[in-house]
Amino acid sequence: MNTSTESYPFRFEKAPKKKGTCPQCGQQNKFRYYEDLSGNRFEDYGRCERTNECGYWLVPSGKAIPKSDGEYTPPPEPVQIFPSDAVLTRINNSLLTEPDSNFHQYALKIGISYEHLAKWRVGSERVKDNILTLFIHEDSQNRITNAKWFLYDADGSRSKSFNSFSLKQPDENELKRYGMCLFGEHLLDTVKKRAVMITESEKTAVIASWFYPDYDWIAVGSCSGLTDAKMLALIGRRCFWLSDADKAGRENSSIRKLKTYQIRHGVRDLFPKRTDGYDIADAIRDAKGDKSALPELLDEHQRNLIASQSAVPDGGIQPPETNQETSEDMLEKEDLDWENQVGLPTKVWYNPDHRKHFKEYGFIEYNNAYWFASRREEKDAKGDDTWVFKSVSNFIIKPLLLILSKSNPKRIYEVTNTYKSSKVVDLEPKQFANPAGFSEIVESLGNFIFWGTKSHFTRIKMKLFELSKEAEEIKTLGYHPSGFYAFSNGIQNSKWVPLDEKGYGIVEHEDKRYFLPAMSKIFVSDDQEYQTQKLFIHKPGNIEFKAYAETFCDIYALNGNGRIGLLFYISCLFRDIIFHHFRFFPHLYLFGPPQSGKSTLAWSTMHLFGEPRPPFMLNTGTAVAFYKQFAEFRNAVVWFDEYQNNIDYGRVQSLKTAYDGAGHTKSDNTRDNRNKSIPVHSGCIVSGQELPTADIALFTRCILLQFTKTDYTTGEKDMHSRFNADVEQKGVSHLTAHIAQFREVFSERFMKSFDAEFLLIKKHFEKRGIDDRITKNMAILLATFQSLKDKLDFPFDETSLRHTANSIISSQNALIGNSKETSQFWRTIMYLCRKGEIKNGIDYRIMQKVHVEVSVNKKSTPKNISLNDPENPIGKPVLFIKLNNIFPMVAKSLREQGLKNMDQDSFKTYLCNTKEFICNAVGIKLAKVSTTALAFDYAYLTETVEDFSLQDHTDDEAEPVVKPG
Structure with missing residues (x-):
């Protein structure tokens, strides 16, 4: 009895709260207390879990319990964790060892094959002086969730001197717990045609499944072992609870839970005259191989009924009693008696689509609300049952996406109420764990109210999970390893692919779905979410590369800066390819006094990735923001401005190590002592009025562009103004998408071009001793030109480009030599x-x-x-x-x-x-x-x-x- 009604607001405590000592039998750690809705314990009230031996149960009903002040906030749900690789290795190794445990020997002795034991994940492991039996719990997704270790005697019975155990849970203060799925869940019929026999012990399920192969078998671990989490695997199946021959086996919370969740089930008491805990495994042992001595689990009528049908229509059709006398009637009823319905219009009752939906999911969606059926106490004039449909919400949910992610998975839904008001919401798994957490989210969106039970919520959730389409969230814009270049509003592969027409943020590439959140209608109006990603946007400008490059190089013609700046931008689009070969990638350093044009060139480069992103100011920005700059986009450009030699030396070091692809490493503050590293994915432009001589190693990691002119003519200023207004403001990021298509060509040609350009530069400076790092940096840009010169119409030739490159190298080398x-x-x-x-x-x-x-x-x-x-x-x-x-x-x-x-x-x-x-x-x-x-x-x-x-x-x-x- 566990309730939280208006009259009696109390419930059982849940883990990790500890159990107490039973006041009747004195057993420690067996008494589960009640608590009020604020989590305060009722010291005198609770229930002893030793149902057969003690059965003490004192409920605080009738006691005036004052309500707590303020709203009740349910405790956070524990997060399920799974065994580590080391533990999984240990568990799996138990299946590879010789089957030496007493249970293995007993099973083999009564005719069960070793293959059957392996299929059921029954292992054997020596622990100290004992050879234990492992029952490995594997869920429907073939994930090992836990294992139980038992010691058996030679006759197959459990050793009374040994306490079984499972995986040790984390510290009770941590909201992380190992789960325990149904034992045998991984063997359940995926089309839900076979009847499921539910037993208490793992041993019984293993043995009985060999002798009764026409059924699916699962074990729940104890008479009260059928938890909410385990119920999900039974939705849509015909189930039979096989009672152990004792009080706990015949009356327990597991049977009540089958009823609560409206699972079509029956209770089979095969040994009604016994009270010693006898079960089907004991009957198999006593039959001594004589199959004719084995009891029938179901009668012929029930077996034929099950064999003739597939999935079970669930929902609102479970009789209130679950004893053996009513189970046959329950199994024969395939649909509601649609003549005896109330609560829905007749057109809904007889609509074939609604009937089909009801048979499949156990509820009806009508007028943007969920409707469930329940049996009325009143009979009709003929004495037949009558049923009533009642709504449990004023909205329905349409599943849009399941966002796959190891660190932050999400489910995205569209919620529409009876007034046809719709909102799109993204929910983390923990927010979908219970009705309370879910209701809190949807009610915050507007008039969306859910007043159903947890079993109603579970059925709705089952449908939503079934229909949710998977998509991978693109967290880092720019080049994606799947082979496309991603902007916030679409992707470029062989062609431009915009977001879906409905604005959910979906794109498809090679039969796979991807989610781009920044411009999804879920977040597009939220100014606080994805601020910089919203700027990284594809703009369909109309200028071609040739015309753009000519104007760009004319505007930044001084010292050939435009040529080198243009090639640096293009090389950044293929940074990962270049870095793969060398394990480094150069920075572009823009040096000059104020009003010399260095920042203008940087702004022009940022326009090539959508709306220009402002630079990070090296002398003021926070450390966290500084490190995130490197990783926010892949194969793009980030800009660091206001470099001075007196800035924090740690930032100088970070800029230096970014050249080698080494990002910021920080402790994850977790129990596994692992560190997390912020990677470097983009090329870096650094600008300042001082040469980077605080650490000469940083200077050699840069390609230096000097801006020495501050007095520009009216014509030069007008040319730049027209370029900005007529070209950059209208959009040039389509050029980035266009150039990114040449990835395969670039990858094929780059290294051959680099080797040739590097040798030419070395030969030119062989008598002057140029630093190798400076030479390699410039050779990368020259190789970029050589790799794509037949794909892109550059406004300069090899001769003029090499002259510019050699001049810049010579000037930088002299500055380095003097500094x-x-x-x-x-x-x-x-x-x-x-x-x-x-x-x-x-x-x-x-x-x-x-x-x-x-x-x-x-x-x-x-x-x-x-x-x-x-x-x-x-x-x-x-x-x-x-x-x-x-x-x-x-x-x-x-x-x-x-x-x-x-x-x-x-x-x-x-x-x-x-x-x-x-x-x-x-x-x-x-x-x-x-x-x-x-x-x-x-x-x-x-x-x-x-x-x-x-x-x-x-x-x-x-x-x-x-x-x-």
């Missing part, structure tokens, strides 16, 4: 040398060398490195320094200037990986002692470090130096 840490080091040495703090002959020495001796380790013989070649027949001038002497003075000078410095070991690594470094030389005379020293190409240093020279500070003992040039 990186090593250049700073050499300029500081020159400064200290002129001050006399670093002395020639003691701390350093310059000598003309044909070869230098180098030692790999202390035990090896020194080897010579030759420095003469056709261009340097007399060798090279070499600078030798004693880093241990020099570095402390350099570090002190840098600190005094307020400049950043690193430790000596790290800096030595930097120096030894520069192009000017020759080797760690031995036999160098410094401070009149022969020692080791770092050797550097002095001529290269004078070429690459601005104004560098130590020629005026050589010593008299040094070998003659031939001046560079």
